[in-house]
Amino acid sequence: MIAQPVIAIEGVTVRFGGTEALRDVTLHVNAGEFCALVGPSGSGKSTLMKLVNRLVVPSAGAVRVRGRDVGQEAAPVLRRSIGYAMQSVGLFPHRTVADNIGTVPRLLGWDAARIARRVEELLALLRLDPGMATRLPRALSGGQAQRVGIARALAADPDILLMDEPFGAVDPITRRELRAEMRRIHAETGKTILLVTHDPEEALELATHVVVLRDGRIEADGAPAELVAPDAAPFVRDLLGGGQPGLRWLSLLPARGALDPRPAPAGAPVLARDASLADALSRLAESGDEAVAMEGEAGSVRAEGILGARR
Ligand SMILES: Nc1ncnc2c1ncn2[C@@H]1O[C@H](COP(=O)(O)OP(=O)(O)OP(=O)(O)O)[C@@H](O)[C@H]1O
Known part of the structure; x- marks a missing residue:
C-alpha cells in the first residue's frame, strides 16, 4: 500500500477578490515531515498554511487532511485536531x-486532573x-509567551502542527x-509540522522538506x-542562501562524508561527529592546520x- 500524505493540497487556487494568492498549487506532506514554507512577502505562504485548518477555503482544487476532504468536516472539529501557533x-x-x-483539552472535555497533568x-x-x-500573559517575556503559545498548540497532542512565524x-x-526546542520536539514526537518563516536559515x-513560493506558485x-x-x-539559491549559498550548502552537508583515511596531525582541532563541512572549514581556517x-x-x-564534496 502506498502511504497517503497527511496533508494533500491538490491543484488549489485561492482568489481574494481580484488577487490570486495561490495558483494551481499541489503539495503533499507526509507523516512526520517538517515542512517549511518560504518565499517573499505576499507570495502566499500563510494562505497555503491556512488551507489546512480551513481558515482559507480554496476557490478551485481540493485539500485533504488525513485522507479526508477538509470541506466535509466541521471546521471546529478539524481545528481542534490540528495545533496552530x-x-x-x-x-x-x-x-x-x-x-x-x-x-483545547477543555473544549475536548478532558477532566481537570488530566488537563493539569498535561499542562x-x-x-x-x-x-x-x-x-x-x-x-x-502580561507577566511573561516575549520568548516565554511564544513558548506558551507553542505549548498551547501542542496541548491535545495533535499529529499536525501549523506554525506561522512562531x-x-x-x-x-x-x-x-526556540529553534533547538522545535528540533527536539519534532525528533521526540514525530509530528507532522508545517512552518511559515521569513528566515531562510531557520x-x-x-x-x-522546504517549499519555496513565488507569486502564489x-x-x-x-x-x-x-x-x-x-x-x-538562482532565485531559490538567492532567497535561501543568505548571500553565501556556497557556505550555507556546506553547512548542510555532514563532515563525515569527507573523511579521509589519513590521520590528522597531533594537536589538530577535533570535530564533533555531527559537524558539517562548513564547521570543518571554519576549524581549518581558525587553526591553520x-x-x-x-x-x-x-x-x-x-x-x-x-572541496571534493562538490564533485
Ligand atoms: N483575507 C485576505 N483578503 C484579501 N487578500 C488577502 C487575504 N489574505 C491574503 N491576501 C493576499 O494574498 C496574497 C498572499 O498573502 P499571504 O498572507 O498568503 O502571503 P505571505 O507569503 O504569507 O506574506 P507575508 O510573508 O508578508 O506574511 C497577498 O497579496 C495578500 O495581500
Whole structure:
C-alpha cells in the first residue's frame, strides 16, 4: 500500500477578490515531515498554511487532511485536531498560562486532573518554570509567551502542527533556543509540522522538506541541501542562501562524508561527529592546520575533501 500524505493540497487556487494568492498549487506532506514554507512577502505562504485548518477555503482544487476532504468536516472539529501557533501568539490576556495551555483539552472535555497533568508536562517540554502556570500573559517575556503559545498548540497532542512565524517576535538568541526546542520536539514526537518563516536559515536548519513560493506558485520543493546546491535555481539559491549559498550548502552537508583515511596531525582541532563541512572549514581556517580530526574516527577531514564534496 502506498502511504497517503497527511496533508494533500491538490491543484488549489485561492482568489481574494481580484488577487490570486495561490495558483494551481499541489503539495503533499507526509507523516512526520517538517515542512517549511518560504518565499517573499505576499507570495502566499500563510494562505497555503491556512488551507489546512480551513481558515482559507480554496476557490478551485481540493485539500485533504488525513485522507479526508477538509470541506466535509466541521471546521471546529478539524481545528481542534490540528495545533496552530502564530507570531502574534494570541494568548487570552485574562487567563493564566495554565488556562491558556488547557484551552483545547477543555473544549475536548478532558477532566481537570488530566488537563493539569498535561499542562505540567508541556511546561517541562518547553522548558518553562512550573511556577509560571499561574501567571497571566502580561507577566511573561516575549520568548516565554511564544513558548506558551507553542505549548498551547501542542496541548491535545495533535499529529499536525501549523506554525506561522512562531519565533517572529523574539531576539536572535531566544530564537535560536526556540529553534533547538522545535528540533527536539519534532525528533521526540514525530509530528507532522508545517512552518511559515521569513528566515531562510531557520527553514534550512529545521525542515526536512522546504517549499519555496513565488507569486502564489511553488517555485521549488525539496530537501534543504538540494535547494542551495550549486545546480539549484538562482532565485531559490538567492532567497535561501543568505548571500553565501556556497557556505550555507556546506553547512548542510555532514563532515563525515569527507573523511579521509589519513590521520590528522597531533594537536589538530577535533570535530564533533555531527559537524558539517562548513564547521570543518571554519576549524581549518581558525587553526591553520592542514587537517582536522573527528571524534571517534581514526581519519581526518581536509580542505581537498571539503572541496571534493562538490564533485
Ligand atoms: N483575507 C485576505 N483578503 C484579501 N487578500 C488577502 C487575504 N489574505 C491574503 N491576501 C493576499 O494574498 C496574497 C498572499 O498573502 P499571504 O498572507 O498568503 O502571503 P505571505 O507569503 O504569507 O506574506 P507575508 O510573508 O508578508 O506574511 C497577498 O497579496 C495578500 O495581500
